Amino acid sequence: MRLGGKIWALLPLAAALNVAGGWLAATLKAPLYLDSLGTILAAALGGPWAGVGTAAISNLLSALVGGPLWLFFLPPALVVGFLAGLLARQGFFTAPLKAALLGLILGLAGASCAAPIVTYALQGASGGGTDLLIAAFRALGWSPLQAVWAQSLASDPLDKILTALAVQAFIASMPLSLRASFPLGPYLGAQAPLQWNLRRSAPSSNAEPYRDLAPQWGSFYHPGASFWHKARLSSKGLVGALTLVIAFLWPWGVVISLHPFRAYPLIYLPAWGLALALLAWQARVLGPWLKALACTMGPLGLSMLLLNGLFGPQPQPLSWEGREILDFSLSGSWWALERCGRLGLVAAYAFWLLMTTSNRELLNELERLGLPPRWSYALLAALNFVPHLARRLTQIREAQAARGLVWGRGWRSWSQWPSLLGPLLWSVLGEAQERALYLESRGLGAAPKRSLPPPAPLSTAEKIWRLALGLALLGALLYPSCKDYV
């Protein structure tokens, strides 16, 4: 059970698949998770440890982008990854029916691991569409633990069965040679190419115009020459430390009071958010920064607000034109808003950091922190997987449009996506494998520590910023214990 060389090509891809699936589920508010597609795929191709590695990388990545909430789901993910790898060795991916059975087993195992965590650590809110199910069960008058269990038993097996089926279909459509190059290749059964049959009408001029898809920049990074682009990562790290202190160490619980120095999350959370927005503006990335934040925090915030508003403590009737229409818990909503605000600050900082720091700087910094070169490369490749996938998708869509495919509007355009997923993944996977060969011959991971460029000297402006940020950090750390004396 060792991690073969090829797995280095697989882990980032699989981890990124998890992250993308998880965010998709969160955005669509589906009562599913979809965040184990990569884990199960990696486990099916590479065995238990590949599953565990993928789960670890992807949950760390999600935690980096989406906040520490994701860390709570690490243990069940590890269990699912390990178990999937063990079962894959028993030939569970050779036929759809077996894969469904495997999904059921994984679902039950994952549910029994996740339910206590959701109940006790998160009080029932995980921020996804599954919350709606919990809410529904709570509405039946069940206790929180019962509701979470019921939701887990409904969602987990379904989610894992669907995921396992998708992985099985994907494996069946993979080229035989590609499959055989993975450690578990011999356990994956015979090839049965899927046929994608797209029948579309002849070109008409009212079709959605094909967008001009110029080559995209390969990462979140927005190149620029602003102060924050040139600043050292340690300076940006001070902003991060300050953000974390404010988001997680400053007083919890909303105190509605007019006293100016009382704990006031609903003032200081947005205030720090505004400060981060100013930093983004200073770095000339305000537009994309706002967009990224809205895309990720918007859905999470709405669902948490709705859930806690409807089922929080001390519900108060809301009336309209003198009639009571709904019981709505004000304190529950405040609670949700506060948590969203804290998570949002972390996400806001993460986007600001990724948009002003190039991959190369991040890579170097991860290695300065002591991460082995292969791991830091895998982590960054995973982070860049989504932009990479977008480039490949552009190529495929171009090729299809050049041969006359008309992308429809609305639902019709969405219905074409599933047919793209298979080719997209196996071509990217094949590429990643071949790239691994060349990068290996260029010395990736050859030396235990790479030599890193010497950092540029600190400018005076940056020294002043560092001093100010350091003092602010000190103040922020002291504030919770001193506030009562002010």
Next chain:
Amino acid sequence: MFRLQNFTFTYAGAKDPALRDLSFQIAPGERLALVGGSGAGKSTLLRALAGLIPHLVAGQSQGRLLYKGQDWSAYTPLERAQSIALVGPNPELQLSNLSNTVAQELAWGLENLALPYAEIERRVAQALERWDLTSLACASPFQLSSGQRQRLALAASFITAPRFILLDEPSAYLDHSSRRQLVTYLQELPPEVGWLWATSRLEEVVDLERWLFLEDGRLLSDAPPQLRSLQGPLAPAATRLWALAHPQDPLPQEGYPLTLEAAARHWQGAPLPVRARTPLQREEPPLWEARGLSYAWGEASGAGLEEIAWTLPAGQRVALVGPNGAGKSTLARLWKGLLSPQAGVISYKGRPIPAGRPQLLASELGLIGPDPRRQIFAAQVREEILFGARQLGLRGRELEERLQESLELTGLEGLALAHPYELTNSQLRRLGWASILALHTPTLLVDEPSALGDALDWEIWQRIEEWLLEKGTTLILISHDWELLSAREAEVWHLEGGRLEIFPTLEAYEPRLRAQERPAAQRLAALLSTPQGQDNAPPLQIKEQNCP
């Protein structure tokens, strides 16, 4: 340096070995060629020599592979990376993808080897100059053209100062001057540095003293490249290699043995073969017309296209040539409507075509791209070929006819149900052709049909061109390979520095062409002028035990 003893390798999941019972030695500092068609096992052998085979590539190996007398797989990755460089054909896959600039990409490999940073900076500066990348030092690797990116990949591999360099079809995307740069670089390396150039193009390696002929995973011969007495199992391979280098060449008809002198005689004095042109009717409005077409890529990547104009009657053939990064592919993408020009307009039969709607022209204009992997997306050859025909509304028997026709044209019969990624590079390339040919477009843009091609591809491409000629297709051929273009009755469009110069005939372009390198002719002529015992040269040794 290397010693192989009965080395056999079978990919995991494959029935037949990719390399069979190979035994040979390579001395330190030796420079040799590895020739063979697509699928002969060249890339596999290079992977084995790079030390990747037991380590990163799954499969079964037998026999021994020794480096400096020790088992190659016993060396550490650091030792391997320090001693060997591997350059591949595909520029997309050799870069780290995490660098913002060309200079950073060059430094990446040296950082992996943990060199002191002052040394890294010195070597990067040197390599930038050496490979003519100084003006691109700050460009993003994502913004380079295929040729520029391949130049970067070459520079990035050589920068580690390896003891031995493995080149796998390194020049597929390079223009003449970059190829010359590569050859000069290789020749000027210190004598203790050896290299192995794997190729299916005879003329690239014609002046090397030792050739390894690989066919179907077997070593057919290991000898100096005297092309005499080519009989027995070598003959078909040689014919194919020959046809590859010179698709229009009458030489194979002279029969065997092929001689070096005959080849040189043919290349040296012979004028470029030009067919008689049938005058085309200049109809009004012309089939294609462009006015004031401009496109800029962005700050760091060069000039872009400036105010380009052309008129193209139906049935005309065009050879679009120019150095790497001149914008040939960009021009093709603008034409197809995949990019929107910043100014200017392209019209078809007098009507301007809307940019960004390539679907509207799907039945009128086909574009075959340089890299088949970019345009292939189906999980079955059949589906890939029929995709476009279906979009055009064909159904039933008509569809099957198109499929059969395209399969036959491209020599892919019997592979209709295969998975595209199971095919060899050559078959994949031909699948790329088939998927566009099935559309029967009256105009066809072909971007670098020769990149990555082998002998069979060239033969087949000839057949396809005949077929296109019969149908009266307007053909625009983009290529670095003047051999491919030389026999065409074509207009020559030369794109350089953002400007398009149009030469009505190949003769008119000839002075321009002569200024460039004609590698095969020059090198063969040089070889012939220094007689090296042509008559007492030993006949080619054929290893009996390795023959089928």
